[in-house]
Amino acid sequence: MRATAFLSSLLLPAVLLAQAPSLGDRVKADRPAVEKLMAELNYPEAMARAGTLLPATKPTFNKTDNQTLVQSVSSNLDLAAAYRLNAEAADSAGAWEKALEYAKAAQSLAVESHEGVKEPFGQTVAYYKQIGARAKQVLEENDAHIKELKGKSVLDPGERQELDLVGGVEKDIPESAKWVEFFQTYLDVTKRESTAYDAIVKVMEDKLKGEADQIAEYKAGKGEKNKWVEAVVSTPAYLEAQGDKAGRARWLYRLATIDPDNKKVQHQLDIVNGKAATTPAKPAKKGKKG
Numbered sequence: 001m002r003a004t005a006f007l008s009s010l011l012l013p014a015v016l017l018a019q020a021p022s023l024g025d026r027v028k029a030d031r032p033a034v035e036k037l038m039a040e041l042n043y044p045e046a047m048a049r050a051g052t053l054l055p056a057t058k059p060t061f062n063k064t065d066n067q068t069l070v071q072s073v074s075s076n077l078d079l080a081a082a083y084r085l086n087a088e089a090a091d092s093a094g095a096w097e098k099a100l101e102y103a104k105a106a107q108s109l110a111v112e113s114h115e116g117v118k119e120p121f122g123q124t125v126a127y128y129k130q131i132g133a134r135a136k137q138v139l140e141e142n143d144a145h146i147k148e149l150k151g152k153s154v155l156d157p158g159e160r161q162e163l164d165l166v167g168g169v170e171k172d173i174p175e176s177a178k179w180v181e182f183f184q185t186y187l188d189v190t191k192r193e194s195t196a197y198d199a200i201v202k203v204m205e206d207k208l209k210g211e212a213d214q215i216a217e218y219k220a221g222k223g224e225k226n227k228w229v230e231a232v233v234s235t236p237a238y239l240e241a242q243g244d245k246a247g248r249a250r251w252l253y254r255l256a257t258i259d260p261d262n263k264k265v266q267h268q269l270d271i272v273n274g275k276a277a278t279t280p281a282k283p284a285k286k287g288k289k290g
Helices: 004-010 023-039 043-051 066-092 094-143 142-151 158-192 198-216 226-234 236-240 246-257 261-273
Strands: none
Touching: 023 043, 023 066, 043 246, 066 094, 066 158, 066 198, 066 246, 066 261, 094 158, 094 198, 142 158, 142 226, 158 198, 198 226, 226 246, 226 261, 236 246, 246 261
């Protein structure tokens, strides 16, 4: 379950529920369309579609009070989910640098969320735990007297007031437990999400480093990217090593990102996308002259 969807399933103040569809809702609604484009090998189109989800500016993380913190966490994690989708699409389209940028942005948002609520929500959880514990203590210490009051069929005004106070203390126990769960869930989810993007960041960093090493080691091209692209795309074994059609498409889109003017790369992409024949058509045989 998506983190923000899980958080929103908790009891939120009415003001937080009465909102237009969130970015998280839009990401959830658009993800199938982006994934469909990727499944069809339309990686650039998938990247463009995912990009429409990203806002022009990052929302401010508002630490004014618990309500603004809840809103800020939800906004951050929604935006992190949008960046994750963009990272996936950019990776497929060969835009590895952008994919790493998006993954790091998601990582930063998730870390900011946990760091932002760790102290205040930790204190709030401790506060409500204390209220619940104190309420239980009061009830236990006055158990005999409370039973006596509840056993009377007629109460004088003072006793009625006492019993009303007891009712308030009894309500404190489930009420405080509810808020302990609410704020503890935010602490748990934000802690989990704070490391959720580490693996994506590492994968993209490793891919870029591995590629850079290959280019640097290509002595015939003296480390020049375009010469390396020309060399690998001209060697069929490299393309065959990419596995299935999707793997070949991803690899070719990466080469096209490095050297967008390389005609051999574009031709191979046309073949993968069914826009060109695998082998050039043989010229028609000329008839013998009479």
